[in-house]
Amino acid sequence: xxxxxxxxxxxxxxxxxxxxxxxxxxxxxxxxxxxxxxxxxxxxxxxxxxxxxxxxxxxxxxxxxxxxxxxxxxxxxxxxxxxxxxxxxxxxxxxxxxxxxxxxxxxxxxxxxxxxxxxxxxxxxxxxxxxxxxxxxxxxxxxxxxxxxxxxxxxxxxxxxxxxxxxxxxxxxxxxxxxxxxxxxxxxxxxxxxxxxxxxxxxxxxxxxxxxxxxxxxxxxxxxxxxxxxxxxxxxxxxxxxxxxxxxxxxxxxxxxxxxxxxxxxxxxxxxxxxxxxxxxxxxxxxxxxxxxxxxxxxxxxxxxxxxxxxxxxxxxxxxxxxxxxxxxxxxxxx
Amino acid sequence: xxxxxxxxxxxxxxxxxxxxxxxxxxxxxxxxxxxxxxxxxxxxxxxxxxxxxxxxxxxxxxxxxxxxxxxxxxxxxxxxxxxxxxxxxxxxxxxxxxxxxxxxxxxxxxxxxxxxxxxxxxxxxxxxxxxxxxxxxxxxxxxxxxxxxxxxxxxxxxxxxxxxxxxxxxxxxxxxxxxxxxxxxxxxxxxxxxxxxxxxxxxxxxxxxxxxxxxxxxxxxxxxxxxxxxxxxxxxxxxxxxxxxxxxxxxxxxxxxxxxxxxxxxxxxxxxxxxxxxxxxxxxxxxxxxxxxxxxxxxxxxxxxxxxxxxxxxxxxxxxxxxxxxxxxxxxxxxxxxxxxxxxxxxxxxxxxxxxxxxxxxxxxxxxxxxxxxxxxxxxxxxxxxxxxxxxxxxxxxxxxxxxxxxxxxxxxxxxxxxxxxxxxxxxxxxxxxxxxxxxxxxxxxxxxxxxxxxxxxxxxxxxxxxxxxxxxxxxxxxxxxxxxxxxxxxxxxxxxxxxxxxxxxxxxxxxxxxxx
Numbered sequence: 001x002x003x004x005x006x007x008x009x010x011x012x013x014x015x016x017x018x019x020x021x022x023x024x025x026x027x028x029x030x031x032x033x034x035x036x037x038x039x040x041x042x043x044x045x046x047x048x049x050x051x052x053x054x055x056x057x058x059x060x061x062x063x064x065x066x067x068x069x070x071x072x073x074x075x076x077x078x079x080x081x082x083x084x085x086x087x088x089x090x091x092x093x094x095x096x097x098x099x100x101x102x103x104x105x106x107x108x109x110x111x112x113x114x115x116x117x118x119x120x121x122x123x124x125x126x127x128x129x130x131x132x133x134x135x136x137x138x139x140x141x142x143x144x145x146x147x148x149x150x151x152x153x154x155x156x157x158x159x160x161x162x163x164x165x166x167x168x169x170x171x172x173x174x175x176x177x178x179x180x181x182x183x184x185x186x187x188x189x190x191x192x193x194x195x196x197x198x199x200x201x202x203x204x205x206x207x208x209x210x211x212x213x214x215x216x217x218x219x220x221x222x223x224x225x226x227x228x229x230x231x232x233x234x235x236x237x238x239x240x241x242x243x244x245x246x247x248x249x250x251x252x253x254x255x256x257x258x259x260x261x262x263x264x265x266x267x268x269x270x271x272x273x274x275x276x277x278x279x280x281x282x283x284x285x286x287x288x289x290x291x292x293x294x295x296x297x298x299x300x301x302x303x304x305x306x307x308x309x310x311x312x313x314x315x316x317x318x319x320x321x322x323x324x325x326x327x328x329x330x331x332x333x334x335x
Numbered sequence: 336x337x338x339x340x341x342x343x344x345x346x347x348x349x350x351x352x353x354x355x356x357x358x359x360x361x362x363x364x365x366x367x368x369x370x371x372x373x374x375x376x377x378x379x380x381x382x383x384x385x386x387x388x389x390x391x392x393x394x395x396x397x398x399x400x401x402x403x404x405x406x407x408x409x410x411x412x413x414x415x416x417x418x419x420x421x422x423x424x425x426x427x428x429x430x431x432x433x434x435x436x437x438x439x440x441x442x443x444x445x446x447x448x449x450x451x452x453x454x455x456x457x458x459x460x461x462x463x464x465x466x467x468x469x470x471x472x473x474x475x476x477x478x479x480x481x482x483x484x485x486x487x488x489x490x491x492x493x494x495x496x497x498x499x500x501x502x503x504x505x506x507x508x509x510x511x512x513x514x515x516x517x518x519x520x521x522x523x524x525x526x527x528x529x530x531x532x533x534x535x536x537x538x539x540x541x542x543x544x545x546x547x548x549x550x551x552x553x554x555x556x557x558x559x560x561x562x563x564x565x566x567x568x569x570x571x572x573x574x575x576x577x578x579x580x581x582x583x584x585x586x587x588x589x590x591x592x593x594x595x596x597x598x599x600x601x602x603x604x605x606x607x608x609x610x611x612x613x614x615x616x617x618x619x620x621x622x623x624x625x626x627x628x629x630x631x632x633x634x635x636x637x638x639x640x641x642x643x644x645x646x647x648x649x650x651x652x653x654x655x656x657x658x659x660x661x662x663x664x665x666x667x668x669x670x671x672x673x674x675x676x677x678x679x680x681x682x683x684x685x686x687x688x689x690x691x692x693x694x695x696x697x698x699x700x701x702x703x704x705x706x707x708x709x710x711x712x713x714x715x716x717x718x719x720x721x722x723x724x725x726x727x728x729x730x731x732x733x734x735x736x737x738x739x740x741x742x743x744x745x746x747x748x749x750x751x752x753x754x755x756x757x758x759x760x761x762x763x764x765x766x767x768x769x770x771x772x773x774x775x776x777x778x779x780x781x782x783x784x785x786x787x788x789x790x791x792x793x794x795x796x797x798x799x800x801x802x803x804x805x806x807x808x809x810x811x812x813x814x815x816x817x818x819x820x821x822x823x824x825x826x827x828x829x830x831x832x833x834x835x836x837x838x839x840x841x842x843x844x845x846x847x848x849x850x851x852x
Contacts (some may be wrong), residue, residue: 037740048477049744049776055472083386084545085393086529095545153580161584166577171548171568172376283572285547292573293384293546298737 009322013315017308021073024307025066028300034058035082035298056082058300069304078308079301083293088305092287096309097180098168099275099286105183105202106209106271113210114217114264121218122225122248137222140215146277149208153281156204164201166283173197205282213271217264224256231255258329265321269314377564377834377846380578380587384546384571388532389525390513391465392472397510399616399757403843404569407551409534410446410514412459412507417848419615419665419761419840421505425454425514425535425558429507435499435796438482440492447556448516449539456492460485461517463494475511478503499794501801505760537562537847546571551846563850582607582829589830591844595652595709598827606832613656614826614842616757617663618708619770620701620718620819621748621779627697628750632685633727634816637751638675640682640725641718647822650710650717655822660809661756661766663823665840668763668805673813675820682725696728701751702742705733708755714821715753744776752779755824759841763805764793771812780817 036053053059057068072079078088121133143151157165169175169182173194177185183202186194228234229252237247275288283289287306294302381404386395390405414424428441446454465471466479473479481503484495506512514535520528532540537559538551549569553562570587572578579597581587583604593601602609622628622637643657659675662668683692691697701719705712712733719729732749734742742748758766772789773781788808795801812818826842830849837848 034737034741034744037737037744045477045774046776048474051469051476052472052474055470081386083393083395085387085389086526091545150576153577157580157586158583161586165580165584165586166380166570166572167547168544169547171378171542171544171550171570175542175544281574281577283547283570283574283577285544289546293386296737297386 006319006323009319016315017311020311021070021304021308022066024304025069026062028298028303029062029065035300069301073308078305081294081299081302083297083299084302088301091290091302092305092309094180095285095287095290097182098284099272099279099288101181101183101198102202102206102209102279102284102286103268103272103275105199105206106213107268109206109210110213110217110271113214114221117214117218118221118225119248121222122229123245125226125229133218133222137215137218140211141219143212145209145212145271145274146281148211149205149278149281152204152208163204165204166201168201168285169194169197170201201284205278205284208278208281209271209274212274213264213267216267216270217260220264221256221260224259225252228252228256254328258325261321261328262325265324266318268317268321272310272313272317375564376566376568377589377849378568378570378587379844379846380572380581380590381569381844382573382575382578382590382592384573385543385549385569388529388540388543389515391462391511391515392474397474399510399759399842402510402759402841403845404549405513406536406843407538407567407846408532408536408540410454410536411509411512412440412514413504413512415508415759415839415841417837417839419759421508424508425459426507429504431496436496438494438496438503440494442490442492443558444490446535446558448519448535449533449554449556450516450519451556452516452518454514454516454535456487456490458517459492459514460487462514465515466511473511475506478506479511499796501793501795501798502760502762502764505762509760538567541566559847562847564846567846588834589828589836589844589849591826591828593827593829595654595827598654598829599652601829608830608832608834610828610830610836610838611654611825612828612838612840613664613823615663615665615759615761615840616755616824616842617658617661617766618655618711618714618753618755618821618824619661620821621743621752621754621770622816622818623746623748623750623752623779624782624817625750627699630689630697631815632689633691633697636682636685636691636725637722637727638682638813638816638819639678639685640721640727641819641821642677642721643822644677646714646717650713651822651825654825654827656825657822658820659813661770661812661818661820662763662805662809663758663766666758666761666763666766668767668802668809670806670809673806673810675813675816679721679725686726691726693724693726696723696726698728698730699751700732700749701729701753702732702734702739702749703753704736704739707736708824711753743779746779746781748779751819757842759843761840763802763809767805767809767812768792771808771818782817784815785812785817 036049036058057065069079081088081091084091117133117137121130124130124133153165156163175182179185183195183198186198234247234252237251275286276291279286279288280292287309291306294306383400385401385404387393390396390409395401410425412424412426413429414422416422425443425446426440427443430439442456442459448454463479463485466473467476467483469476478500481498481500482494482496486493516533519533537554537557539554541552542550548571551567553565572581575593578590579593579601582590582601598609601607622634627633647653647655647657656664659673686697701715703711703715715731719731722729729751739752739754756766756770768789769775769777771778771780771785773786788811792801792804795804828836828838830836833852835850835852839845
């Protein structure tokens with residue numbers, strides 16, 4: 001990927017976000033569900049409803065509401081949550097680190113499981129053991145992350161109650177950290193007891209997110225390894241007497257990695273999307289969990305902020321994947 | 336209290352050896368339900384998140400489910416007993432003068448805020464005036480604005496009645512009726528209060544992780560009985576499956592609002608206890624006064640064709656109380672003499688008078704949520720089946736609860752629409768009144784007949800006459816079939832052995848009323 005391509009992609013970011021903003025803003029106001037209707041208590045009169053609507057700025061025409069909101073967003077003000085009554089940006093910045101840490105841990109677990117499964121599958125190529133590996137990958141892939149969440153919750157929360165099944169950290173633990181990146185900060189500052197407490201809570205939701213993603217990595221990598229292993233350079237290496245594991249690791253794996261990262265990297269967005277339900281099931285305090293409440297409460301400003309945040313994350317991830325692929329692939333690196 | 340997590344060898348082994356421990360599961364289960372009462376910490380797996388700490392404004396202020404948390408931290412003006420009756424709270428005395436032109440309130444002496452400063456009459460007046468200010472965003476402002484011009488004399492507060500509201504003092508025990516600290520709030524502002532709220536209730540906020548947990552500590556200066564538990568943790572677990580798992584894993588001491596099947600299963604498990612209590616929440620079907628509900632025969636037939644007892648017994652496992660009016664047992668205007676019988680033959684004959692038979696049925700749409708309340712969709716399916724037998728062909732339309740609110744506010748609901756209706760103050764104005772009075776944005780029935788009957792009751796100063804009036808309205812509604820009351824909900828509570836839980840008819844789970852057995 002050349003610098004020109006990177007700049008072209010970056011230039012496209014603002015119009016993409018603008019398009020997302022328009023769609024989400026209009027959709028929210030077109031689909032059924034009025035936050036004021038949910039807020040009015042018994043006994044409220046029409047005048048009370050009008051008063052509340054004006055209080056939240058919902059009495060203005062949609063276009064006017066949109067221009068006000070867009071102007072605010074451009075100046076870094078995402079508005080104020082109707083249900084939580086705090087600044088949306090503040091809420092996002094507080095909660096986003098929890099989701100990022102969970103996603104990173106899930107991605108790490110997925111990569112480890114996926115790579116190991118792919119290597120096991122390719123080493124067992126042509127034997128019955130390959131069926132077992134393929135079958136296992138198929139099972140991981142067939143069960144969606146939220147179902148894995150329930151399975152893990154019942155397995156390790158109820159049947160063998162070894163791991164906590166709710167929250168980001170034990171309520172009895174005092175958190176004395178400066179940032180909201182609890183895990184990263186506690187690891188960097190050597191507070192391993194806190195890091196362990198966090199990991200204790202994160203393992204089940206991270207595993208639920210990781211398993212389907214691990215299957216995708218395994219399937220892509222295994223297919224790429226098989227294809228690369230059949231290439232001439234691998235056959236020549238074998239003819240020269242190198243062992244198969246050595247050829248797989250040193251020759252085949254680096255080449256098979258490129259298509260896996262290119263295709264699998266895009267799937268990371270699925271992992272991020274999965275956080276919504278998985279965080280809910282494990283009562284994990286990320287933006288996914290908050291997104292469900294925002295939708296239930298028809299909290300327009302918060303939903304808009306959340307969708308924009310997810311959009312930025314998706315765009316950044318895709319860009320990062322392209323950059324990594326360019327770094328890994330000398331053909332792209334040198335144009 | 337600073338309880339740092341210890342990185343013990345045991346916990347490392349637990350983390351690493353989960354899978355290897357599968358065969359040990361039965362033994363581990365015993366530990367999972369160990370009694371928590373001795374730990375000094377009560378952990379409640381709670382069914383909703385806490386959006387905002389200010390209990391007087393915004394969306395969460397009118398969410399009855401969140402009031403348990405608010406009432407743990409803040410004091411309502413007037414307290415409410417487990418049976419919905421009223422009792423002294425921060426106010427020890429309250430009342431009208433002879434001609435209902437003034438109110439008098441007396442503040443309890445010795446109450447303190449969580450920062451140790453005293454609760455003053457100025458706090459009470461400031462809270463009432465703020466609630467009455469249209470700019471504050473208090474959703475119940477229309478009640479609080481009916482009294483003003485408060486004056487303070489010692490611990491006694493008087494106010495002028497601008498418009499008589501018979502339920503003013505009842506509201507003082509419920510939604511948005513909390514006393515907040517004037518000086519502290521003005522010092523820290525709305526944002527500061529959200530970050531560090533203080534109240535005068537039995538517990539003070541110790542730690543809050545949004546959407547995860549709220550940790551409370553007993554308030555040493557609380558004016559009431561000292562709470563049995565020094566620490567209370569509300570874990571926000573909105574998914575009912577996860578709440579059930581929390582109880583089975585031993586992660587929480589108490590939970591509620593779980594499926595009745597799970598309740599029956601859990602209450603039979605060693606170490607767990609189940610208890611139920613009818614609460615101030617009913618299931619009902621709104622009838623909108625549009626065709627074909629303008630036909631009295633159709634309305635009455637729709638009422639008489641429903642076997643409510645069978646629905647409660649078969650779908651709700653017996654956890655419900657069939658009702659004939661919008662007043663549940665325990666409400667001020669509950670009248671057991673009003674009965675709407677299950678009589679499919681009567682339903683058939685009523686429909687026949689209007690020219691409908693099972694072969695030539697009357698057709699309309701019934702709207703319902705699916706999963707918002709226990710067995711809501713299944714219940715409507717059963718009702719549609721019962722209706723079909725007598726000559727009513729109803730089509731089910733499933734919608735989200737948000738759409739229901741919007742349609743109801745626009746008077747655009749289908750001819751029939753399922754809903755639940757809470758009335759934690761047990762007053763008929765909040766049940767029959769707001770649900771059936773035409774000008775209310777919540778009513779689906781806009782007919783003049785009810786407007787004329789209900790209208791005079793809003794300002795009725797004679798309490799006995801007012802309640803009798805509401806009973807007469809309920810009787811009229813039942814005879815005209817203008818709404819279909821179904822049953823009163825029963826709240827299932829599961830808790831660990833070793834706890835004594837005083838279930839509240841309001842449905843609140845109040846930790847200050849939970850003690851070691």
